[in-house]
Amino acid sequence: MKINFLPWDSDFFSKKIGDITLDQEEPVDTENYDLIVVKQLSDFLIDWEGYDLSFKETKVNFIKPLDHLHNIGSGLVKDSDNEEKEEDFFKELAYESGKMSRFLLDKSFGEAKFKELYDRWVINSLNKKFAVKTFYIEESGKAIGFVTVQKYDDLGKIGLIATHPEYQGKGFGRKLLQTAENFCLDNGMTHLEIPTQKENIQACSFYKKQGYEIKDEIIIKHYWKNDSL
Ligand SMILES: CC(=O)SCCNC(=O)CCNC(=O)[C@H](O)C(C)(C)COP(=O)(O)OP(=O)(O)OC[C@H]1O[C@@H](n2cnc3c(N)ncnc32)[C@H](O)[C@@H]1OP(=O)(O)O
């Protein structure tokens, strides 16, 4: 079984990073990778000489068929294409959206690198390299919520979504998600998928409340080479 090289991650972290999906225990040539991201459908033990398990999560993908447009009301949710915003405007919200990210919770990366990655996620969403659309809600010149949307043919995917902690539970997240759904439907996407961590109870409860169902779950583990940190 061969490890799949991840060019973006390797370049960003200046480490040799790859991933592999394993259904059962089998021989793997670890090829001197610094970090191997293992994806498993069921949790079985892996013992690779020279590698340590540093992190484990369950990634859950929610999905919803899109069959009607929502009436959002005009003016509240804005489109970043209509008014240029600096990346700084979204920074704190991006970190909030990533508070359960493996890049933050696996301490091997360090918080500074997590922030840099999520800063890059915002930049690459606004410049359309890693999203096709970014919507946000602004109050008193501050972003209080945002959502980014990716497009894979007729499948839409939420990249990041968050509302500011002081504004959570007030209906803004729902407005953002409904705006994303309208955008997807208007642009040829029949379904919207949302990946998050099973451990993120707040987000999972929110998605279920919005009519999303679990499409699949996968266990993700980080194996670092002993001497690579
Ligand atoms: C793809 C990703 O980015 S995954 C990461 C998601 N982001 C985060 O985890 C960051 C922290 N959390 C948040 O930013 C927000 O809480 C969000 C985005 C998850 C939800 O946004 P909010 O503005 O808080 O949600 P909002 O107030 O619109 O709630 C909408 C509905 O969901 C329900 N809901 C919201 N949070 C919860 C919760 N924790 N438990 C149960 N129901 C909830 C509300 O009761 C409401 O129900 P209603 O439609 O019947 O009125």
Ligand SMILES: Cc1cn([C@H]2C[C@H](O)[C@@H](COP(=O)(O)OP(=O)(O)O[C@H]3O[C@H](C)[C@H](N)[C@H](O)[C@H]3O)O2)c(=O)[nH]c1=O
């Ligand atoms: C900015 C950027 C990133 N990438 C690459 C780098 C990684 O290989 C993936 C992102 O990995 P993922 O497992 O999706 O990361 P997270 O665990 O942090 O994300 C999950 O939780 C978030 C909160 C969010 N909901 C997200 O949708 C989830 O998947 O992307 C890239 O190729 N190009 C880039 O610009």
